[in-house]
Amino acid sequence: MSPRTKKQYKEIRKEKRAIIMEAAVEVFAEKTFMGASVSMITKKAGVSKGLLYNYFESKEDLLRQIIFEGFEEFAHVFDPNKDGSLTENEFKYFIDETFRLLQKDTYFWKLYFSIVMQPDVMLLVQDKIMEMIGPFLQTLTEYYEKKGVENPMAYARLMGSIMDGVSMNYLVDPEGFPVEDIKKILIDKFK
Amino acid sequence: MSPRTKKQYKEIRKEKRAIIMEAAVEVFAEKTFMGASVSMITKKAGVSKGLLYNYFESKEDLLRQIIFEGFEEFAHVFDPNKDGSLTENEFKYFIDETFRLLQKDTYFWKLYFSIVMQPDVMLLVQDKIMEMIGPFLQTLTEYYEKKGVENPMAYARLMGSIMDGVSMNYLVDPEGFPVEDIKKILIDKFK
């Protein structure tokens, strides 16, 4: 298939489905999945309630599709070569990119982290998330293996946890969070 | 027959209150604050719905009291000397104690982390949480100041974020999380 032109993309985004999803990410992020009502979303999207159910089977389905599409983009950031291996430069790039995405897709990541600790909701998207995180940890583990650390798996798990914690704290208080300093420390200690 | 003494009533209230709160922590942790219904809680506690309101003004009040009392204990763990200053040994102790508490009060900490990313809910307990985290970061900052690092505040913020991320990942998958290895790495790199 030939790649879509920019104009086509813009049209797709402007589609009702995209409009609803964009509104939903915001409302979900601000109110959480359970706290957000379908009415809030359709009101923000400027469409009728009925229309939402033309595009999505349910509120849960809407969440699922948001998470699925959101993670697609993230997949391209980490290990862009797709060769499953990581250079030291790519490691730095990964940290930079993480913060860039947090900034760009703030609502999405707020939503993501609001879901992580909610077993019932997490269940809806767990498969997709595991699908992302598995290779991510795998690649990190290999990275630390190559560096010759004693327990590369623990390093990888720790690094993943750190990025979670750092992301959350950044999202909660972006102004007060010393991003650049922390990036430097992380690269210094974990590259 | 003469009524129960004041002391007897007090005892009854203390015990029932504890029973309800214990049930509530579990249900909140599993379903989140918004997803948990008062019915679920009272059913698990084995009391009538009405009784909950004899002990707590509202569902929100119940949450607040759980968070307040849960944090009181945590306050004693970090910087046990209460002198606002931290030795290297105390730093290690703090990391050990963190995991001990995560294990002991799993439900409470699951609840806590499920709240952090929910602005509306966070609002209910923000004051108490800030009251805890402020001094915590302050002490950590001074710790890194004394160690002579370049930007102690960033170190402290990072360390706080790391403990958040590590705790969350541990809570989601306690079996698979390499606690001991990670403790070692953390102490090695951040003590």
Next chain:
Amino acid sequence: MSPRTKKQYKEIRKEKRAIIMEAAVEVFAEKTFMGASVSMITKKAGVSKGLLYNYFESKEDLLRQIIFEGFEEFAHVFDPNKDGSLTENEFKYFIDETFRLLQKDTYFWKLYFSIVMQPDVMLLVQDKIMEMIGPFLQTLTEYYEKKGVENPMAYARLMGSIMDGVSMNYLVDPEGFPVEDIKKILIDKFK
């Protein structure tokens, strides 16, 4: 039976039953029968909820007893001779006494007028109230008969209605109500 001494009366009033009834009149007057909760009443009375049910079968019974005893006193005011006939002087006295009672037993009369338009609640006390109002209208009718007006029954009904309306308006805004002027007009026009 010999009349009770003052001390005995005081003791009776101080009895729990009286204490509860006094608290109840206030709360009923301020919150209406349906809006007042048993808890409010017992709290104001400084007794336990259980005790109320020692003295009164139900909230409804409590209201009934309040209304019954309240009207006993009123019975003595109107037509104090009990001869069923009214002089012009007694008519004036009746109007004076009405306002005196409104002032003395404000809560009771507020309660009374809050009940009048509530069929369900009125049902509880209707018998007693009819028992009072019947003779009252009868006496008034005879009064106007003797004065030779064309339709004495209508005069009596009107006079009763007027006293209702005047009482209500006085109770709602005692400060702003021109009591003395209105008394004068009433006596002038209807004596």
Next chain:
Amino acid sequence: MSPRTKKQYKEIRKEKRAIIMEAAVEVFAEKTFMGASVSMITKKAGVSKGLLYNYFESKEDLLRQIIFEGFEEFAHVFDPNKDGSLTENEFKYFIDETFRLLQKDTYFWKLYFSIVMQPDVMLLVQDKIMEMIGPFLQTLTEYYEKKGVENPMAYARLMGSIMDGVSMNYLVDPEGFPVEDIKKILIDKFK
């Protein structure tokens, strides 16, 4: 199929709103505001409980709207010239119209008088009611001023009170109330 037009929706809303309000006036009048439940109202209106909240923000809002719209009509009856001044003929017309409205909108006026002595409920509609009664008393005062009575304000207050009392007694027992005779006496004594 294409959705209904805006106009069609507006029509539906207008009609359903009226149906609910009519049911509500009846139930409020019979049970009082506090004694009436939303269930009773929606059952009588033949709609679901949820629908009421599509049209009114709350039970209180429903009451407010009923009172507001009910008083609008009354405003046209009294002083129909809107010139703030009253002729003797208009005075008679006003008394006639009062009874006509009591007959036509019995439920509404029962509701109104059931509210007057309930401070908590009165609060909800006080503004609107004051807005009506203020000018009413003002006009009456001027009327009696022009007639040269000694204390026109007292006359006005009395006349207002009388209409309250008469209306209440008529509403409680319309059959037994000698309307025509009483009208005559009132006009005779207070025109």
Next chain:
DNA sequence: CATGAATGAGATTTCATTCAT
């Protein structure tokens, strides 16, 4: 494709009343 009125289950909360002590 699009609307929004309508439903009904379920949420939080209140409260008259009971009862063990």
Next chain:
DNA sequence: TATGAATGAAATCTCATTCAT
């Protein structure tokens, strides 16, 4: 006689979802 913890029915209100148009 007196207490207040406890109950359960019912109240107000919310909201995901359906459906006639």
